[in-house]
Amino acid sequence: MIPISEKMLELGEKSSVIREIFEYGNRRRAEIGAENVFDFSLGNPSVPAPPEVNAAIRELLDGDAVSVHGYTSAPGDMNTRRAVAEYLCKTHGASLKAENIYMTCGAAASLTATLNAICVPGDEVIALAPFFPEYRVFAEKAGAVLVAVKCREHDMQIDVSALDAAINCKTKAIIINSPNNPTGVVYPEETIKEISNILKKRSAEYGKPIYIIADEPYRELVYDGHVKVPFIPNYYDETVVCYSFSKSLSLPGERIGYVAVGDKCTEWKRLFAAICGAGRSLGFVCAPSLFQKIVPKCLGKTADISIYKKNRDILVGALTKYGYYVIRADGAFYLFVKSPEADAAAFCEKAKKYELLLVPSDSFSFPGYVRIAYCVGTDMIERSLPAFEALAKEYGLK
Amino acid sequence: MIPISEKMLELGEKSSVIREIFEYGNRRRAEIGAENVFDFSLGNPSVPAPPEVNAAIRELLDGDAVSVHGYTSAPGDMNTRRAVAEYLCKTHGASLKAENIYMTCGAAASLTATLNAICVPGDEVIALAPFFPEYRVFAEKAGAVLVAVKCREHDMQIDVSALDAAINCKTKAIIINSPNNPTGVVYPEETIKEISNILKKRSAEYGKPIYIIADEPYRELVYDGHVKVPFIPNYYDETVVCYSFSKSLSLPGERIGYVAVGDKCTEWKRLFAAICGAGRSLGFVCAPSLFQKIVPKCLGKTADISIYKKNRDILVGALTKYGYYVIRADGAFYLFVKSPEADAAAFCEKAKKYELLLVPSDSFSFPGYVRIAYCVGTDMIERSLPAFEALAKEYGLK
Numbered sequence: 194m195i196p197i198s199e200k201m202l203e204l205g206e207k208s209s210v211i212r213e214i215f216e217y218g219n220r221r222r223a224e225i226g227a228e229n230v231f232d233f234s235l236g237n238p239s240v241p242a243p244p245e246v247n248a249a250i251r252e253l254l255d256g257d258a259v260s261v262h263g264y265t266s267a268p269g270d271m272n273t274r275r276a277v278a279e280y281l282c283k284t285h286g287a288s289l290k291a292e293n294i295y296m297t298c299g300a301a302a303s304l305t306a307t308l309n310a311i312c313v314p315g316d317e318v319i320a321l322a323p324f325f326p327e328y329r330v331f332a333e334k335a336g337a338v339l340v341a342v343k344c345r346e347h348d349m350q351i352d353v354s355a356l357d358a359a360i361n362c363k364t365k366a367i368i369i370n371s372p373n374n375p376t377g378v379v380y381p382e383e384t385i386k387e388i389s390n391i392l393k394k395r396s397a398e399y400g401k402p403i404y405i406i407a408d409e410p411y412r413e414l415v416y417d418g419h420v421k422v423p424f425i426p427n428y429y430d431e432t433v434v435c436y437s438f439s440k441s442l443s444l445p446g447e448r449i450g451y452v453a454v455g456d457k458c459t460e461w462k463r464l465f466a467a468i469c470g471a472g473r474s475l476g477f478v479c480a481p482s483l484f485q486k487i488v489p490k491c492l493g494k495t496a497d498i499s500i501y502k503k504n505r506d507i508l509v510g511a512l513t514k515y516g517y518y519v520i521r522a523d524g525a526f527y528l529f530v531k532s533p534e535a536d537a538a539a540f541c542e543k544a545k546k547y548e549l550l551l552v553p554s555d556s557f558s559f560p561g562y563v564r565i566a567y568c569v570g571t572d573m574i575e576r577s578l579p580a581f582e583a584l585a586k587e588y589g590l591k
Numbered sequence: 592m593i594p595i596s597e598k599m600l601e602l603g604e605k606s607s608v609i610r611e612i613f614e615y616g617n618r619r620r621a622e623i624g625a626e627n628v629f630d631f632s633l634g635n636p637s638v639p640a641p642p643e644v645n646a647a648i649r650e651l652l653d654g655d656a657v658s659v660h661g662y663t664s665a666p667g668d669m670n671t672r673r674a675v676a677e678y679l680c681k682t683h684g685a686s687l688k689a690e691n692i693y694m695t696c697g698a699a700a701s702l703t704a705t706l707n708a709i710c711v712p713g714d715e716v717i718a719l720a721p722f723f724p725e726y727r728v729f730a731e732k733a734g735a736v737l738v739a740v741k742c743r744e745h746d747m748q749i750d751v752s753a754l755d756a757a758i759n760c761k762t763k764a765i766i767i768n769s770p771n772n773p774t775g776v777v778y779p780e781e782t783i784k785e786i787s788n789i790l791k792k793r794s795a796e797y798g799k800p801i802y803i804i805a806d807e808p809y810r811e812l813v814y815d816g817h818v819k820v821p822f823i824p825n826y827y828d829e830t831v832v833c834y835s836f837s838k839s840l841s842l843p844g845e846r847i848g849y850v851a852v853g854d855k856c857t858e859w860k861r862l863f864a865a866i867c868g869a870g871r872s873l874g875f876v877c878a879p880s881l882f883q884k885i886v887p888k889c890l891g892k893t894a895d896i897s898i899y900k901k902n903r904d905i906l907v908g909a910l911t912k913y914g915y916y917v918i919r920a921d922g923a924f925y926l927f928v929k930s931p932e933a934d935a936a937a938f939c940e941k942a943k944k945y946e947l948l949l950v951p952s953d954s955f956s957f958p959g960y961v962r963i964a965y966c967v968g969t970d971m972i973e974r975s976l977p978a979f980e981a982l983a984k985e986y987g988l989k
Contacts, residue, residue, distance in 0.1 A: 195858050196799050197865050201708045205868025206861075241656035254648060258639035262842045298696055298846065298875070305874030310599045327871075334872040401594050444660045446880025448696065448846075460593050463604075467595050470603025473725075474732035475873045476703030477696070482844025484879070 204330060210556045211235065214541075218550050225548070231577035232550040233565040236374060236526065238443040240496040240568070246442055249487035261486070265479045268469055269296025269451070276489035277451055284493070285424035293455055295468055296480040296488075298448040300410045300437035301327065302472070307406055307433050307452060308335035308366075309471035310464070316365035318406075321351055323529070323557035325374050325408075337365060341558045349376040349520045349529060353387045360395050366404040366433075367392070371422055372411040372524025375557045375564035377505075379415060379523040382423045389429035402431040402459050410437040410450070413495050415524040416502035422524065430457035433464075438488070440526075443496035449484040501526045504567040504574050511578045516590030526568040529554070532561050533588035543587065547580035602728060608954045609633065612939075616948050623946070629975035630948040631963040634772060634924065636841040638894040638966070644840055647885035659884070663877045666867055667694025667849070674887035675849055682891070683822035691853055693866055694878040694886075696846040698808045698835035699725065700870070705804055705831050705850055706733035706764075707869035708862070714763040716804075719749055721927070721955035723772050723806075735763060739956045747774040747918045747927060751785045758793050764802040764831075765790070769820060770809040770922025773955045773962040775903075777813060777921040780821045787827035800829040800857050808835040808848070811893050813922040814900035820922065828855035831862075836886070838924075841894035847882040899924045902965040902972050913980045914988030924966040927952070930959050931986035941985065945978035 208216075211234055218232040253261050268274065274291035281287040297303045304327075308318065312335040320328045322341040332339040342359045345352045356367070367388070371380040388405070396403045407425040415422060426432040437450035454465045479485075508528055512519050518531035530551075532540040537553035541563060544551050554562035567574065585591060606614075609632055616630040651659050666672065672689035679685040695701045702725075706716065710733040718726045720739040730737040740757045743750045754765070765786070769778040786803070794801045805823045813820060824830040835848035852863045877883075906926055910917050916929035928949075930938040935951035939961060942949050952960035965972065983989065 195861065196711065197709045197862060198707065198711055198869070201868040201872065202861055202865040203868065204871050205708075205864030205866065237662055239657060242660055246660070247652045247656075250648065250652060254645045258645075259637060259841070262640055262644070262845050264635055264843045298879075301874040301876045303874075305872075309596065310603075311595045313594065313596055330872050331874065443657070445662045446877055446883075447660050448876065448879050463593065463600055464595060466603030467600040468603065470599040470601065471596070473602050474599065474703075474728050476699040476701075476729065477874075478699045478846065479844055481696075481846050481879045481882070483881075485844075 209326070211552050214550050214552060221548065228576065230548050230550065231573060231580055233567065233569065234550045234552055236566045236568060238440060238445060238496060238568050239570060240443055240498070240500050242443040243491065243494045243496055245491045245494045246444065246487055249490040250483065253483060253486050262482055265296070265482055265485055267473060267479055269294065269480055270482070270485045273485045273488045276492055280492040281453060285427065287424065287426060287455065289453060289455060293453055293461070293465070295452040295454070295465065295472070296485050297450045297452055297472065298477055298480050299439055299450045300408060300435055301331070302448070302477055303435035303437065303450050303452045304328070304406065304408060305331050305335070305475055306468050306472040306477065307435060308332055308337065309475060310467035311404060312337040312365055315363060317361070317363045318365055319356065319359055319367040321356070321369065323349070323375050323554055323559035323562070324368070325370065326556045328368055343559060349373070349378045351380055351384050351388065353384065353391065356388065357391050360391070360403065362399050364395070364403050366406050368406045368408055369425065370408040372414055374411065374525055375527050375554065376520050376529040377522025377525045377527045378520060379420055379422055382421065385423045385425055385428050392429060392431070396431065405429055405432040407432055407434045409434060410440050411525040412436070413441040414498055414501060414526060416498070416505060417523060420523045426453070426455045426457070430455070431459065433458070441495045442491055444484065447481060447484045449480055449488065500571065501568060504569070504571055507571070507574055508565065508567055512581060515582050515585035517585060526566060528565040528567060529562050530565060532563055533590060535561060537561055537563055544584055547584050549577060549580050549584065607724070609950050612948050612950060619946065626974070628946050628948065629971060629978055631965065631967065632948045632950055634964045634966060636838060636843060636894060636966050637968060638841055638896070638898050640841040641889065641892045641894055643889045643892045644842065644885055647888040648881065651881060651884050660880055663694070663880055663883055665871060665877055667692065667878055668880070668883045671883045671886045674890060678890040679851060683825065685822065685824060685853065687851055687853060691851055691863070693850040693852070693863065693870070694883050695848045695850055695870065696875055696878050697837055697848045698806060698833055699729070700846070700875055701833035701835065701848050701850045702726070702804065702806060703729050703733070703873055704866050704870040704875065705833060706730055706735065707873060708865035709763055709802060710735040713761060715759070715761045716763055717754065717757055717765040719754070719767065721747070721773050721952055721957035721960070722766070723768065724954050726766055741957065747771070747776045749778055749782050749786065751782065751789065754786065755789050758789070758801065760797050762793070762801050764804050766804045766806055767823065768806040770812055772809065772923055773925050773952065774918050774927040775920025775923045775925045776918065777818055777820055780819065783821045783823055783826050790827060790829070794829065803827055803830045805830055805832045807832060808838045809923040810834070811839040812896055812899060812924060814896070814903060815921060818921045824851070824853050824855070828853070829857065831856070839893045840889055842882065845879060845882045847878055847886065898969065899966060902967070902969055905969070905972055906963065906965055909976050910979060913983035915983060924964060926963040926965060927960050928963060930961055931988060933959060935959055935961055942982055945982050947975060947978050947982065
């Protein structure tokens with residue numbers, strides 16, 4: 194066997210569960226026709242980018258022929274960084290300037306740059322289960338140990354006392370992802386305040402900041418006017434915001450996002466420099482230039498998320514009626530549904546008989562549930578309902 | 592002091608020498624007018640992308656509105672990977688299929704994914720000085736030690752016996768960058784054959800492959816018909832090609848490139864999987880989607896490199912006439928010129944009096960020279976010649 198990195202090999206060889214289900218779906222689509230397969234496996238936006246995106250691209254292509262595709266400085270195009278900062282000030286009452294913004298190749302890059310900047314060997318990073326499986330990959334590559342703290346099962350809200358109990362002198366950061374993948378849950382202001390108070394106390398106790406990494410690719414995907422997604426830096430100074438335009442602008446393949454480090458972070462300039470240094474060492478030269486430059490023209494725009502709202506409402510209504518236990522989902526485009534048997538993978542196998550492709554929650558570090566990604570066509574959802582109903586009947590749910 | 596990664600902080604805080612010179616240039620341009628500053632500091636293409644690039648973008652924007660900006664699979668869009676493989680087969684007689692190609696966010700990402708895949712702690716990676724300073728950053732982040740082997744001073748060709756002497760049981764890979772940054776040198780077939788023979792012998796001796804990492808962003812930038820850039824996998828099986836379209840298509844800011852791992856690499860599927868795994872752990876989800884999709888339409892096209900050839904010819908002719916010692920440069924867009932005094936930084940300071948902005952070679956791990964990046968307007972080069980001449984006279988070069 195060639196003596197290469199076993200860890201990297203394992204990451205490359207271990208096909209993700211989600212990917213396997215998607216590949217199974219491809220085979221079934223070929224066998225029985227795409228319209229007969231109800232594939233809820235992938236969190237891939239199904240709504241096109243808002244028209245402003247392609248209009249901005251066309252406009253840029255008509256401009257300076259060299260600079261449009263040229264290098265920007267490593268932290269990003271100054272005009273873009275300024276526009277992002279101004280947008281965050283205006284929208285959230287933040288206090289940010291261009292100097293606080295580092296443009297990245299999407300949320301994954303935002304997270305890896307941040308984690309590699311702040312972590313030293315032996316550090317612990319807390320994630321709130323269920324969570325996006327790559328958090329573990331990113332934290333471990335940064336030399337940290339990922340510590341999972343389970344959410345409260347009945348509503349998948351943060352169990353604040355369990356979080357408090359998990360913090361120790363090795364805790365470097367807590368990743369908060371709201372609206373959440375895979376649950377769709379939004380953490381309310383009250384929870385953010387409670388966590389902030391705990392972290393302030395604990396940071397003082399240990400004499401060093403414990404960071405909140407606010408992973409916010411779904412920030413704009415909330416469907417009811419009364420639901421607010423708190424802007425965490427307004428509550429807790431030691432917050433690093435990791436954002437991506439993948440979901441809000443339906444640009445997941447283009448890899449464009451940012452990190453925001455506010456002036457109130459302790460030694461914020463050093464923290465910011467370390468994030469830039471980490472990005473450099475990981476091989477991120479600059480965020481894609483053309484897509485950096487569309488950002489100022491598209492801030493505040495979103496893809497047509499009313500489609501996701503409609504999908505959610507149809508599914509939540511129907512699944513609840515059929516007897517499934519559905520976690521209240523105020524945002525993102527996921528439903529988290531309790532498996533009628535303890536083994537969610539076994540449930541997903543049975544669901545396949547009805548051509549329903551669901552993702553068991555085990556890979557999100559919270560067994561016993563399934564994730565339903567509803568970023569699909571509304572017509573598919575409507576066609577899938579009898580299958581969900583028949584599956585519920587098989588389990589005698591109602 | 593906040594307990595974050597000192598290494599990443601240092602990388603982020605230590606402004607590169609090149610960047611400092613460029614910033615100095617900005618100040619001088621503001622003070623005395625852009626036309627009076629002769630800035631040869633940055634390797635930033637000055638020639639626009641070929642028209643096929645923007646035409647392909649416009650065509651893609653008219654196509655499917657969701658998939659154009661959607662995720663591709665992690666190793667890349669299958670159509671793009673197939674097109675790259677076919678192009679390499681046709682152009683270099685390679686034996687590659689889509690499965691051998693991993694699309695990346697540019698050459699830096701190609702290198703970091705490869706280095707993080709193959710390196711384990713204690714490994715050594717050899718770079719041939721002078722070399723691109725980020726090689727050290729990338730190798731060290733991957734847990735390896737970078738070992739510099741100096742080229743022969745009179746022509747900056749590889750000192751094959753010095754290379755042989757530097758190889759030991761810890762050697763994991765040798766980075767070969769041809770055409771070279773910062774020298775512009777192309778390594779001829781004979782040298783590649785000699786190195787291949789050495790590496791075959793040494794790999795057999797140690798019972799494990801020693802890789803060549805062929806870093807080839809400048810492959811197409813050669814200016815004389817008789818100069819060939821050997822395609823290294825044709826000579827040595829254990830070669831990983833790291834390519835970028837930054838220079839050939841003048842798309843440096845868009846971050847698009849690839850890694851090619853041929854079937855003849857030992858256990859190539861495991862090696863390829865580890866590279867994909869490393870890319871994943873570093874935060875590269877997929878290469879930018881729109882730019883992946885233009886690749887099949889632009890393979891074999893280049894920006895108008897005749898401008899670079901013209902620049903090179905003017906500069907080499909003039910500098911030689913003024914008495915400078917100029918390394919023979921067959922490719923890339925750099926000249927490597929001997930400093931008339933031992934301290935290249937002191938020489939660069941004197942050059943500033945004539946508004947000439949040159950980069951001392953120390954940061955390329957080969958003191959005593961300066962790098963002149965001639966990817967600038969021909970008019971600036973012509974205006975700069977009296978300054979080069981006056982500077983030569985100050986040193987009594989001729």
